[in-house]
Amino acid sequence: MMFNLQMSSTNMKLLPLACLCLLTRSGTTLADEQSPVIIEVKEDSDVILPCFLSTKENIEYKLFDWKKDGQKEVFLYEAGTHYNNGRPGQDEQFKGRVSHFPDELKYGNASIIIRNTKVTDSGNYTCDFPLLQPRQIFNIQLVVGASPEPSVKILYQTKDWVLLQCEVLGASSKPTVEWQDSAGNKLPAEEPQVSERGGSFYIILQTTVMKTDRYCCVATQEEIRHQIYTEIYVKVNEPPQL
Ligand SMILES: *[C@@H]1O[C@H](CO)[C@@H](O)[C@H](O)[C@H]1NC(C)=O
Numbered sequence: 001m002m003f004n005l006q007m008s009s010t011n012m013k014l015l016p017l018a019c020l021c022l023l024t025r026s027g028t029t030l031a032d033e034q035s036p037v038i039i040e041v042k043e044d045s046d047v048i049l050p051c052f053l054s055t056k057e058n059i060e061y062k063l064f065d066w067k068k069d070g071q072k073e074v075f076l077y078e079a080g081t082h083y084n085n086g087r088p089g090q091d092e093q094f095k096g097r098v099s100h101f102p103d104e105l106k107y108g109n110a111s112i113i114i115r116n117t118k119v120t121d122s123g124n125y126t127c128d129f130p131l132l133q134p135r136q137i138f139n140i141q142l143v144v145g146a147s148p149e150p151s152v153k154i155l156y157q158t159k160d161w162v163l164l165q166c167e168v169l170g171a172s173s174k175p176t177v178e179w180q181d182s183a184g185n186k187l188p189a190e191e192p193q194v195s196e197r198g199g200s201f202y203i204i205l206q207t208t209v210m211k212t213d214r215y216c217c218v219a220t221q222e223e224i225r226h227q228i229y230t231e232i233y234v235k236v237n238e239p240p241q242l
Pocket of ligand 1: 048101
């Protein structure tokens with residue numbers, strides 16, 4: 001059985017909000033760029049990448065261009081034409097997943113929303129107003145974390161004890177993994193075996209239990225404030241009560 005203990009997203013949103021004030025002051029020339037706003041989300045969620053002019057001037061008839069890693073076309077708006085109404089040139093990766101906020105344009109707000117984020121959407125985004133004087137460029141760093149789903153099994157069983165194994169696969173940022181009993185106590189376990197393949201982590205954690213209980217393998221990803229666990233019920237032949 002799998003439970004998703006996703007924590008409130010309130011905290012998650014505080015970071016970008018706090019950084020918005022910096023953002024409005026930044027972005028004049030490439031030379032004095034501020035450090036980017038960092039936004040972290042979990043895979044398959046939607047994310048708003050913020051970008052707006054501190055002057056709040058109307059940009060309905062202006063041009064702005066969102067790019068990823070300096071080259072991929074994410075979203076280009078030019079005086080009413082854009083990738084969702086026939087304009088060609090958008091990168092395949094973003095087709096059908098990105099929109100702007102038409103009602104916000106008159107307040108200088110060029111934010112976009114990316115739906116159904118994938119780990120491969122992680123990267124550095126720029127929101128560029130190339131024709132403004134002075135030119136305005138804003139930087140946003142997006143981190144999309146894969147949801148690590150622990151899989152658990154009984155590896156070995158004797159009369160008195162059971163060896164449990166938990167595997168967490170494909171987490172883009174390294175999760176912490178632990179075994180707990182049904183009361184939530186952390187169980188002593190072997191050192192986790194961690195390997196890394198192409199930016200993803202593969203973690204194996206084993207523990208030996210000697211009591212009948214419901215055990216739980218918990219994977220926590222601090223960076224994206226995400227926790228997920230999988231349970232397993234274990235029956236151990238306890239000595240008969242005399
Ligand atoms: C820009 O628009 C987005 C989407 O409606 C909104 O979430 C954000 O708060 C707006 N930013 C500002 C500075 O108004």
